Every structure is written in C-alpha cells, then in structure tokens.
Amino acid sequence: MQYRRLKTKTFVKLISLFFVFLLATGFKANDLTTPLKNGRLLFKNPYDGYSLELPQGASIDISDSYKKTEIDLGDTNLKVFIDNFSDKDYLEYRDYSLLGIKANTLEHKIKSEGGMILSEKEAYKISFTRPELGKVEGDKNKYLIVFVKLGEKKALTFMAKSSNEINEEELMKIFESFKENVNKIDKPVRRVEKKFTFQNENLLGGENLSEQTQRMYIDSFLTKGTKWGIFLNSFWKDSKVSDFSDYINYDLDYMLLYHGPDSYAGELDLAIDYCKNKGKFLEYTFQPEYKSGLNQTYEILQGKFDSKIRELGKSIANKKYPTMFRLSNEMNGDWCCYSAYNTCLDADIYLELYNYFYKIFEEEGANKYLIYIFNPNGRSFPDFTYNHESLYRPDKDKYDIVGLTLYNTGTYYPDENWETFDELYKDLYDYVDKNYDRPMMITEFSSSITGGDKMAWTEDMFKSIANYPKIKLAIWFSGTDYDAFGNPARIYNIDEPKELLDVFKKYLGKSLDKEESI
Known part of the structure; x- marks a missing residue:
C-alpha cells in the first residue's frame, strides 16, 4: 500500500511537470480537451480548477495572465471568469457589474433578466444587445451573461456574445456542466517580451x-x-x-x-x-x-x-x-x-x-x-x-x-x-x-x-x-x-x-x- 501511495504522488508530480513543460514549449489550451463518449469535449482548466463539457469543434484560448478563458463556438464567443473576493461578496459583485450594463439605457437594450438556479447554485441571467459596430469585422452585439455563486466570496461568470440570436439552450448545457473537479497547477508568468533593444547607438526593431x-x-x-x-x-x-x-x-x-x-x-x-x-x-x-x-x-x-x-x-x-x-x-x-x-x-x-x-x-x-x-x-x-x-x-x-x-x-x-x-x-x-x-x-x-x-x-x-x-x-x-x-x-x-x-x-x-x- 505504501508503494502504491508513493506511485500516485509521483504520478501527480509528473503530470504537473508535464503541464509546465507544455507551457514552456508553446502549450495551447486545446491540449487540455479530451473526447467524451457522448460526442462532446471535456475541457479541464488546471489554473482555476474546473472542467466544462463543450461541443465538438470548440476552440479554447487561455489568456497570458490566466484571467480569461475564451471559447470559440463558431458564431458565438464565450468567456469564462473566476473571481475570489477578499473585501466583497458575490451579491456585491453581481449587482455592481449589472449597474454598468443597465446604466446605458439608450444603447443597451435588455431582453430579459432574473434569478435562476444553475446546477443547484444561485445564479443570475441577463440577455441584452448593444449597437452594432460597423467598423468591427464580424461584430457580436448580442449578449448573454450568467453570474453564478460559487461561495459567499467566489463567483463564476459566463459572458457569451454572438452576431446571431443567442443559442441559449446550447449554452446552458455548457454552463450546467461546470464542475470544480480539476487539480490546480501553478501559473508561471508569461512576460511581455522586449520590443526594442539598443546596440551601438542603434534602435534594433525600430x-x-x-x-x-x-x-x-x-x-x-x-x-x-x-x-x-x-x-x-x-x-x-x-x-x-x-x-x-x-x-x-x-x-x-x-x-x-x-x-x-x-x-x-x-x-x-x-x-x-x-x-x-x-x-x-x-x-x-x-x-x-x-x-x-x-x-x-x-x-x-x-x-x-x-x-x-x-x-x-x-x-x-x-x-x-x-x-x-x-x-x-x-x-x-x-x-x-x-x-x-x-x-x-x-x-x-x-x-x-x-x-x-x-x-x-x-x-x-x-x-x-x-x-x-x-x-x-x-x-x-x-x-x-x-x-x-x-x-x-x-x-x-x-x-x-x-x-x-x-x-x-x-x-x-x-x-x-x-x-x-x-x-x-x-x-x-x-x-x-x-x-x-x-x-x-x-x-x-x-x-x-x-x-x-x-x-x-x-x-x-x-x-x-x-x-x-x-x-x-x-x-x-x-x-x-x-x-x-x-x-x-x-x-x-x-x-x-x-x-x-x-x-x-x-x-x-x-x-x-x-x-x-x-
């Protein structure tokens, strides 16, 4: 039994080292998906410690700062944010974020909003549009945002936008599949590299x-x-x-x-x-x-x-x-x-x-x-x-x-x-x-x-x-x-x-x- 426990610890350590290696060698978030028997993809985010089930063909990008997980679903863009608060709580976060959306009554047109239960968790959903931005190629001006209470001082936010009508049924399948079931790994710094260097009185790269x-x-x-x-x-x-x-x-x-x-x-x-x-x-x-x-x-x-x-x-x-x-x-x-x-x-x-x-x-x-x-x-x-x-x-x-x-x-x-x-x-x-x-x-x-x-x-x-x-x-x-x-x-x-x-x-x-x- 002792040998088996040591073996498990060694395996976990090797997995963590593998993720670090992937990061150092051009790791892509799509490497964190595996196919499921139900025809969907299981995505595991090892930085925030959660998983989601996504449709086939979904493309995933985790920002350099690890603050944002972005999922491309074809005509729909989905962003996932996790917040842990020290001096605020879930309700303060939700209500304050809604103020910014709802204050602009001339340009933000709310279609529906209200509380809900999402996988036995308190949540709030708002659907709205903003003006189309004609100078933005493929502009997505229709939004669905869902705030989910993960704890008194922890919140999950789904922010979806599309140029077409939001497929709320498909999105809710993704939202309901959220599970905090992934072991976290460290977040190595991805530093923005130098743009110019100065050598022999010349600006290289300029x-x-x-x-x-x-x-x-x-x-x-x-x-x-x-x-x-x-x-x-x-x-x-x-x-x-x-x-x-x-x-x-x-x-x-x-x-x-x-x-x-x-x-x-x-x-x-x-x-x-x-x-x-x-x-x-x-x-x-x-x-x-x-x-x-x-x-x-x-x-x-x-x-x-x-x-x-x-x-x-x-x-x-x-x-x-x-x-x-x-x-x-x-x-x-x-x-x-x-x-x-x-x-x-x-x-x-x-x-x-x-x-x-x-x-x-x-x-x-x-x-x-x-x-x-x-x-x-x-x-x-x-x-x-x-x-x-x-x-x-x-x-x-x-x-x-x-x-x-x-x-x-x-x-x-x-x-x-x-x-x-x-x-x-x-x-x-x-x-x-x-x-x-x-x-x-x-x-x-x-x-x-x-x-x-x-x-x-x-x-x-x-x-x-x-x-x-x-x-x-x-x-x-x-x-x-x-x-x-x-x-x-x-x-x-x-x-x-x-x-x-x-x-x-x-x-x-x-x-x-x-x-x-x-």
Missing part, C-alpha cells in the same frame, strides 16, 4: 520609426535616470512652462495634451508646433466620453468620427515630429466610457478601438512618428477579473511603453487616503516589471494639498523614485480637480504652495546635462 523618432525613444527611454515633464492646460498659450523651468533650473521637456472626438483638431497642431519649436515632446492623449447619453466608443467604431481621426493622423504625419500617443488611458477604471464595466463587461471593445486607431494612423503615415503608450490605471476599479489590465493589453507589436498612473488624491473625499509615493507605486512597479519587459513612464501623477504635507510628500517622492530605475519619464499634473459643486477638491498644481517649486529645484536643478545612454 525600423518602422523615423530616424528622429528612434533617437527620441533612445534619449527618453533608454538612458539612465528619470526625465520630467508637466501638464499645464493649453501650455502653448502662456509662459508658465518657461517660467517654471527657469525657476527650478531644469527644462521640463515633456508636455501633455488631452483630446477627444469633440475637441478642436487644430489644438494638436498647436501643441506639436510648440514642442517642435522649443525642443520638447508631446504626450498626446485621446479619450472618448459619454455625450448626450451615448458612448463615443461605440460611435467611433460605427465610423462616425472617421474624418476627425484621419485629420489627426494627417496632422501627425505632416508635422514629422516624434510624439507619444496614449489612447484611452485608465481603461480599467469604471469612470471611463471605454472600460469593460461600461461596454458589456467586454474588454474586446477597447481592443477594437485601439486597433482601429492604429490602422487609420498607419494608413495616414502617422505611426512612424509615434511612440505608443499602453496605460491602465495603477489599480482596477472595479477590481474584478473581467476588468483586469491584461485583458485590455494590445498586440505586443503595437505599443512601446507601459504607462503608470496613480495619484496621492488626498482626503477631500471620505473614501480616499493620503498615500506616500512608495505606497502608490512599489507594488505597481513590481507587477509591471514582472509582467512586461518594457520601459515605464508615469504618464501623469501628483499630490493633492488636502490631508497632509504636500511639500514633504514631494521631497519623499524624489528620494524614492531613484529606486525605480525603469521609470524613465514622469509627468507632473499641474491642475485642479473640482467637486460636483465646482469647489476645488484636489489641488495638484506645481506652484501650490508656491514653495513646492523649491523642492523641484532642489532635486532637478543640479544639472541640465544629458544622461548617458545605457
């Missing part, structure tokens, strides 16, 4: 970029130390950037411009011209929003802003000047109309938006002058699996930098805390460093003035940021957030208090020499 853009990338992201820039609204109109730079004895050479579908396109020309004339560089940010109750993300993918997007692409191509491009940042924040929370729990829509811009800019000749930034928020809101940053991750060849964003928001609002730079950025930096082999930049950040000592916070920040060598660029957001009544809520200005500029001068004003390349 052949599609203009020579000047390659040089800008090298100087900005492949050198020692952290460079600094600033957000000032309409910075090209006044002398504040020069005034601040002169005072702190440091050239703030990186500017930030926000844009949207309704913004004046000529602002981009003005911003690039300013940077070109002053030897600075622009971080150009484009953000759709809600307008008259309609989600501009959907409208863009219906072609309603094609002429505007092409005009922007032409401007960049005509200027022939290196520019950083950040499309729809903080997509894992529920305040963004392009977040999965606001687009049917479907992060694919963000990827379609990203690819659509990339395609148009490529056609207009803009991409050879652009450094693309992928910039999730540093924390996901809501912190649910379908909203994990990795589900929004573009193709690895379509972005060059990973952007980081977290603010010390202060304590103006009761649910916010005063946080040090390390409290904000240490875990985020370690996570990105573990999962991405890319340079990082803080695309925007600052400290509020309410709830603590802003000057002490900034001094501590300068001491701490030296411990984050892959952060190559940081943009200080100099502005004010206002509450619903128009009162200043978060005062982020670089000159409030005015003595704050002395802290910047202390740490940045020592030298304006260019950093050496590494």
Whole structure:
C-alpha cells in the first residue's frame, strides 16, 4: 500500500511537470480537451480548477495572465471568469457589474433578466444587445451573461456574445456542466517580451520609426535616470512652462495634451508646433466620453468620427515630429466610457478601438512618428477579473511603453487616503516589471494639498523614485480637480504652495546635462 501511495504522488508530480513543460514549449489550451463518449469535449482548466463539457469543434484560448478563458463556438464567443473576493461578496459583485450594463439605457437594450438556479447554485441571467459596430469585422452585439455563486466570496461568470440570436439552450448545457473537479497547477508568468533593444547607438526593431523618432525613444527611454515633464492646460498659450523651468533650473521637456472626438483638431497642431519649436515632446492623449447619453466608443467604431481621426493622423504625419500617443488611458477604471464595466463587461471593445486607431494612423503615415503608450490605471476599479489590465493589453507589436498612473488624491473625499509615493507605486512597479519587459513612464501623477504635507510628500517622492530605475519619464499634473459643486477638491498644481517649486529645484536643478545612454 505504501508503494502504491508513493506511485500516485509521483504520478501527480509528473503530470504537473508535464503541464509546465507544455507551457514552456508553446502549450495551447486545446491540449487540455479530451473526447467524451457522448460526442462532446471535456475541457479541464488546471489554473482555476474546473472542467466544462463543450461541443465538438470548440476552440479554447487561455489568456497570458490566466484571467480569461475564451471559447470559440463558431458564431458565438464565450468567456469564462473566476473571481475570489477578499473585501466583497458575490451579491456585491453581481449587482455592481449589472449597474454598468443597465446604466446605458439608450444603447443597451435588455431582453430579459432574473434569478435562476444553475446546477443547484444561485445564479443570475441577463440577455441584452448593444449597437452594432460597423467598423468591427464580424461584430457580436448580442449578449448573454450568467453570474453564478460559487461561495459567499467566489463567483463564476459566463459572458457569451454572438452576431446571431443567442443559442441559449446550447449554452446552458455548457454552463450546467461546470464542475470544480480539476487539480490546480501553478501559473508561471508569461512576460511581455522586449520590443526594442539598443546596440551601438542603434534602435534594433525600430525600423518602422523615423530616424528622429528612434533617437527620441533612445534619449527618453533608454538612458539612465528619470526625465520630467508637466501638464499645464493649453501650455502653448502662456509662459508658465518657461517660467517654471527657469525657476527650478531644469527644462521640463515633456508636455501633455488631452483630446477627444469633440475637441478642436487644430489644438494638436498647436501643441506639436510648440514642442517642435522649443525642443520638447508631446504626450498626446485621446479619450472618448459619454455625450448626450451615448458612448463615443461605440460611435467611433460605427465610423462616425472617421474624418476627425484621419485629420489627426494627417496632422501627425505632416508635422514629422516624434510624439507619444496614449489612447484611452485608465481603461480599467469604471469612470471611463471605454472600460469593460461600461461596454458589456467586454474588454474586446477597447481592443477594437485601439486597433482601429492604429490602422487609420498607419494608413495616414502617422505611426512612424509615434511612440505608443499602453496605460491602465495603477489599480482596477472595479477590481474584478473581467476588468483586469491584461485583458485590455494590445498586440505586443503595437505599443512601446507601459504607462503608470496613480495619484496621492488626498482626503477631500471620505473614501480616499493620503498615500506616500512608495505606497502608490512599489507594488505597481513590481507587477509591471514582472509582467512586461518594457520601459515605464508615469504618464501623469501628483499630490493633492488636502490631508497632509504636500511639500514633504514631494521631497519623499524624489528620494524614492531613484529606486525605480525603469521609470524613465514622469509627468507632473499641474491642475485642479473640482467637486460636483465646482469647489476645488484636489489641488495638484506645481506652484501650490508656491514653495513646492523649491523642492523641484532642489532635486532637478543640479544639472541640465544629458544622461548617458545605457
């Protein structure tokens, strides 16, 4: 008997090693299916510990972060998410996720919804449609989502979408076959590989970029130390950037411009011209929003802003000047109309938006002058699996930098805390460093003035940021957030208090020499 027990343990160990080997040698999720006597396929997910019975011909993909299992059923796409909560429960998860779907009454048309029992488990089903996105090939705009309670703090979510009427009977067979009966194995990290390398003063892999853009990338992201820039609204109109730079004895050479579908396109020309004339560089940010109750993300993918997007692409191509491009940042924040929370729990829509811009800019000749930034928020809101940053991750060849964003928001609002730079950025930096082999930049950040000592916070920040060598660029957001009544809520200005500029001068004003390349 002892021999047989040892043999069983050895077998389990060998199976685990086999899965690790498969991962290291190009493992595909379809290797985890076996045919059943009933003509269906048994799929075992060894990362989340469950099995499903699927129809013949189903194709399976497990995301690099293991957060999403995606099943192709022909005309229907099915995604499976598992959530384990520490500070929430199943009902909070279900109800909050439904809010994002149901809030958009103009574009999300609910066909049916209600509670149900699924294989003796509490569940909730909602069926609805969203507008067709004519610029998305094979767009699937009909949805069936089922939330299943696996425990007080554990939830299973099925999210199915199709371009045809949902075959609910077939899907329910799959849902009812769910069993937590698979031994789990470890999830080795699948790190996003490096895009560019720097050798003998050349940017290897950057052949599609203009020579000047390659040089800008090298100087900005492949050198020692952290460079600094600033957000000032309409910075090209006044002398504040020069005034601040002169005072702190440091050239703030990186500017930030926000844009949207309704913004004046000529602002981009003005911003690039300013940077070109002053030897600075622009971080150009484009953000759709809600307008008259309609989600501009959907409208863009219906072609309603094609002429505007092409005009922007032409401007960049005509200027022939290196520019950083950040499309729809903080997509894992529920305040963004392009977040999965606001687009049917479907992060694919963000990827379609990203690819659509990339395609148009490529056609207009803009991409050879652009450094693309992928910039999730540093924390996901809501912190649910379908909203994990990795589900929004573009193709690895379509972005060059990973952007980081977290603010010390202060304590103006009761649910916010005063946080040090390390409290904000240490875990985020370690996570990105573990999962991405890319340079990082803080695309925007600052400290509020309410709830603590802003000057002490900034001094501590300068001491701490030296411990984050892959952060190559940081943009200080100099502005004010206002509450619903128009009162200043978060005062982020670089000159409030005015003595704050002395802290910047202390740490940045020592030298304006260019950093050496590494």
